[in-house]
Amino acid sequence: AQRVTQPEKLLSVFKGAPVELKCNYSYSGSPELFWYVQYSRQRLQLLLRHISRESIKGFTADLNKGETSFHLKKPFAQEEDSAMYYCALGFNAGNMLTFGGGTRLMVKP
Amino acid sequence: DVKVTQSSRYLVKRTGEKVFLECVQDMDHENMFWYRQDPGLGLRLIYFSYDVKMKEKGDIPEGYSVSREKKERFSLILESASTNQTSMYLCASSLPGQGEKLFFGSGTQLSVL
Numbered sequence: 530a531q532r533v534t535q536p537e538k539l540l541s542v543f544k545g546a547p548v549e550l551k552c553n554y555s556y557s558g559s560p561e562l563f564w565y566v567q568y569s570r571q572r573l574q575l576l577l578r579h580i581s582r583e584s585i586k587g588f589t590a591d592l593n594k595g596e597t598s599f600h601l602k603k604p605f606a607q608e609e610d611s612a613m614y615y616c617a618l619g620f621n622a623g624n625m626l627t628f629g630g631g632t633r634l635m636v637k638p
Numbered sequence: 639d640v641k642v643t644q645s646s647r648y649l650v651k652r653t654g655e656k657v658f659l660e661c662v663q664d665m666d667h668e669n670m671f672w673y674r675q676d677p678g679l680g681l682r683l684i685y686f687s688y689d690v691k692m693k694e695k696g697d698i699p700e701g702y703s704v705s706r707e708k709k710e711r712f713s714l715i716l717e718s719a720s721t722n723q724t725s726m727y728l729c730a731s732s733l734p735g736q737g738e739k740l741f742f743g744s745g746t747q748l749s750v751l
Contacts, residue, residue, distance in 0.1 A: 533680075535680070538677075538678055561738065563738045565740075572742045572743065572744055572745075573681075573728065573740075573742040574742070575738065575739060575740070578738060615680055615681065617738070619738050622735060624669060624688070624732075624734065624735060625683075625686070626738060626740065627683075628673075628680040628681040628682075629680050630678050630679055630680040631677075631678075631680045631681075
């Protein structure tokens, strides 16, 4: 069965510091990984997908199949990055997602 | 702009009551989902539906049922609410094969007293 683990429930950094939100997965098939974000009082929304290898709002994430990880990184955190971040694994021909437990990122001024 | 609308933002019910949570989407999406969101546990899938009158159990279906009589509407039913069902409930929809492009509703915070 598929599983997504986010080991940190809370990550607190100062503005301008680098950020890395960890995500590990277990899945027997070919993984599709995503990061979702939920800002305060807003809906949960897709941030980025591993397949597109894009940078969104300065965030990047690289799929490491050897380590079964998909960590989210940003070199210089901003206060507006404070939010809840969820890592998710796609399966069932792209129709389903399994989410991790989430990490709350707090960026202090 | 896709809209997924959940009928109530906050709901307070008593133990044993039958509770209906309604969700409507306006983008003609085939796939609809109900998740509950709990701190530290993330989002857990309760039920999902790929089409009208079709439903499948997710990871935590116990104590819940669903109804999808129309394509745009997906209802979550708590047959007999219990205190451990106090949670934030999120509805979402997507197109077939595009499960990563989930469009979420704003959520219903249910408190069962």
